[in-house]
Amino acid sequence: MFQAIDQIFVNLLRGFLGHLPEPIRPWAGLVISLGAILGTFGLLFGLTTVCERKAIARMQNRLGPNRVGPYGFLQFIADGIKSLTKEDIVPRSADKVVHFIAPLALLVPVVLTYLVLPFGRNMVVLDLDAGLLFYFAAGASTELAVFMAGWSSRNKYSLLGAMRAIAQMLSYELPFILSTIGVVMVTGSLSTVRIVEAQGPGDGWLAHWNVFTPWGFAAFFLFLIAAFAEANRSPFDLPEGESEIVAGYFLEYSGFKFALFFMAEYLGMFSSSALAVTLFLGGWTAPVSFLGFVPSWLWFFLKLGVLMALFIWVRGTTPRLRMDQLMDFAWKFMLPLALFLIPVVVLWDRVGRGWVGWVLCGPIVAAAYVWLGRALVGRRRIQLRTYRYASG
Amino acid sequence: MLGSGIIKGLAETGRNFVGSYFDPERMTTVEYPEQRLAPKENTRQFPFLVFDGEAALAGLRCVACQICEKECPPQCIYIEKSREKKPDHLGKPQFHPAIFDIDISVCMSCQICVEVCPFDAIKMDTEFELSTSDRFGGLLMHKDLLARPNSHFLKVHPTDAGVIDARRAEERARLEAKARLDSEAKAKEAPPAA
Ligand code: SF4
Ligand code: SF4
Numbered sequence: 297m298f299q300a301i302d303q304i305f306v307n308l309l310r311g312f313l314g315h316l317p318e319p320i321r322p323w324a325g326l327v328i329s330l331g332a333i334l335g336t337f338g339l340l341f342g343l344t345t346v347c348e349r350k351a352i353a354r355m356q357n358r359l360g361p362n363r364v365g366p367y368g369f370l371q372f373i374a375d376g377i378k379s380l381t382k383e384d385i386v387p388r389s390a391d392k393v394v395h396f397i398a399p400l401a402l403l404v405p406v407v408l409t410y411l412v413l414p415f416g417r418n419m420v421v422l423d424l425d426a427g428l429l430f431y432f433a434a435g436a437s438t439e440l441a442v443f444m445a446g447w448s449s450r451n452k453y454s455l456l457g458a459m460r461a462i463a464q465m466l467s468y469e470l471p472f473i474l475s476t477i478g479v480v481m482v483t484g485s486l487s488t489v490r491i492v493e494a495q496g497p498g499d500g501w502l503a504h505w506n507v508f509t510p511w512g513f514a515a516f517f518l519f520l521i522a523a524f525a526e527a528n529r530s531p532f533d534l535p536e537g538e539s540e541i542v543a544g545y546f547l548e549y550s551g552f553k554f555a556l557f558f559m560a561e562y563l564g565m566f567s568s569s570a571l572a573v574t575l576f577l578g579g580w581t582a583p584v585s586f587l588g589f590v591p592s593w594l595w596f597f598l599k600l601g602v603l604m605a606l607f608i609w610v611r612g613t614t615p616r617l618r619m620d621q622l623m624d625f626a627w628k629f630m631l632p633l634a635l636f637l638i639p640v641v642v643l644w645d646r647v648g649r650g651w652v653g654w655v656l657c658g659p660i661v662a663a664a665y666v667w668l669g670r671a672l673v674g675r676r677r678i679q680l681r682t683y684r685y686a687s688g
Numbered sequence: 689m690l691g692s693g694i695i696k697g698l699a700e701t702g703r704n705f706v707g708s709y710f711d712p713e714r715m716t717t718v719e720y721p722e723q724r725l726a727p728k729e730n731t732r733q734f735p736f737l738v739f740d741g742e743a744a745l746a747g748l749r750c751v752a753c754q755i756c757e758k759e760c761p762p763q764c765i766y767i768e769k770s771r772e773k774k775p776d777h778l779g780k781p782q783f784h785p786a787i788f789d790i791d792i793s794v795c796m797s798c799q800i801c802v803e804v805c806p807f808d809a810i811k812m813d814t815e816f817e818l819s820t821s822d823r824f825g826g827l828l829m830h831k832d833l834l835a836r837p838n839s840h841f842l843k844v845h846p847t848d849a850g851v852i853d854a855r856r857a858e859e860r861a862r863l864e865a866k867a868r869l870d871s872e873a874k875a876k877e878a879p880p881a882a
Contacts, residue, residue, distance in 0.1 A: 355708075357704055359717045614697065665690070
């Protein structure tokens with residue numbers, strides 16, 4: 297029974313493919329899975345935008361959208377229709393072709409990253425041996441699209457935004473990838489499916505999620521912070537800082553192309569959250585074995601929802617960083633810490649991954665955190681600013 | 689320590705989030721078409737012309753002196769004087785506006801016309817729900833559209849209108865008293881006819 301619910305989507309797909317002639321089955325499977333992913337996450341995108349607006353409104357003691365549909369939850373449909381029917385303006389001096397391709401070039405790699413994410417038991421489109429590598433390769437090519445958008449608009453604000461975006465995404469790509477190395481080391485595989493299976497409860501009753509280890513805990517937060525920056529989310533939303541550069545690289549986009557950018561940003565956020573779930577929060581596995589009857593995909597989307605709530609919460613809380621703070625944080629704090637975690641993982645593995653590991657590795661990670669944090673912000677002294685001409 | 693500020697901030701927004709569901713005091717939003725704030729006496733939108741009595745155009749206080757037309761900064765008032773005079777509320781013969789137009793697409797709600805009018809004839813309205821589905825029509829307001837009874841003035845600016853009404857009543861009373869004195873004096877002067 298539980299088995300049937302757990303595997304319902306897998307069996308549906310297999311049953312449907314059975315009716316098709318043999319040679320086109322793999323292709324049909326791919327297309328249907330992609331359609332399902334796009335549908336699910338497209339809907340999730342719409343709902344998330346509404347939830348985000350409502351939640352942030354509540355954090356500011358406002359009401360948020362509450363007019364369209366029950367409690368305003370259909371607002372995203374109204375917004376979608378609006379952006380579809382808006383005029384699509386291309387600046388006269390823009391590079392028309394690149395300007396047109398950029399939103400697609402952003403969306404396609406983001407969608408590709410979904411192919412290697414396991415959404416549930418047996419629910420992965422491509423179980424690649426180097427799935428994680430594929431994810432990073434596809435994900436990193438979004439930077440090109442961002443620069444295409446900024447460059448082709450022929451607008452100085454767009455270009456500045458694109459340059460900021462490139463600098464930021466490249467800088468945070470390093471901790472983003474380095475923080476996952478520990479997971480690959482303890483699992484001994486780059487396959488996302490294998491990584492999730494290794495975190496399951498196994499014979500015991502408690503799951504071995506990577507976040508429940510001293511290095512995994514630190515790496516999880518490093519990964520999450522880098523994911524914030526990769527998705528250009530507050531507090532790392534410099535590329536689109538309204539008060540400085542209007543809207544950054546998608547300034548010259550309107551109508552549906554703007555909606556595509558918006559969607560790509562959210563899909564990127566979902567996919568990096570989904571990867572965080574896969575690598576550190578045990579993917580679709582239940583936290584304790586007696587909760588194993590809950591369908592695996594439900595676990596996955598629950599964890600994804602928790603991470604999205606965190607994304608929204610942080611967005612409602614933090615102000616935007618300054619460019620030098622952003623770079624300092626990536627290169628002076630996150631990168632050293634991510635590198636430092638690699639020998640810690642080795643130590644954790646050598647002492648047997650148990651309570652001895654906690655006693656040894658826990659204080660080491662904490663000390664590294666405190667020390668690097670102090671090096672980053674501790675020495676800064678705030679003094680009264682003096683002006684040469686404006687004082688007195 | 690690094691990160692303590694973030695935690696503090698997250699706690700604050702979290703408190704706001706939860707609090708907004710339990711404590712209606714926190715919420716400042718007024719859901720406009722259904723809920724409204726009580727109207728404020730000193731709001732101003734566009735000018736209107738005050739009239740006394742029942743008939744709108746006959747009772748206009750405006751005497752077409754054209755001061756407001758000259759003073760209006762964006763020059764959105766257009767007045768044409770009537771040819772004949774008719775008595776005002778004190779019985780003095782006065783002109784009245786044959787045409788009085790205000791282009792409310794130009795009017796900037798500065799209230800200068802109200803400040804300069806010596807006859808308390810033009811006042812600011814508080815009506816703000818003026819949107820229509822017609823983009824170009826209805827922007828030039830003629831005097832029949834601008835005219836509002838004094839009771840309307842009393843409703844939207846009670847303090848102001850009260851002071852003005854009292855002053856006008858006093859003026860009228862003084863005039864009547866003077867007329868009475870005059871006629872009494874006249875009666876005394878002229879010896880009773882034999
Ligand atoms: S409010 Fe100002 S702009 Fe409007 S009609 Fe009066 S003087 Fe002119
Ligand atoms: S509204 Fe007042 S200032 Fe303007 S013409 Fe009439 S009486 Fe004169």
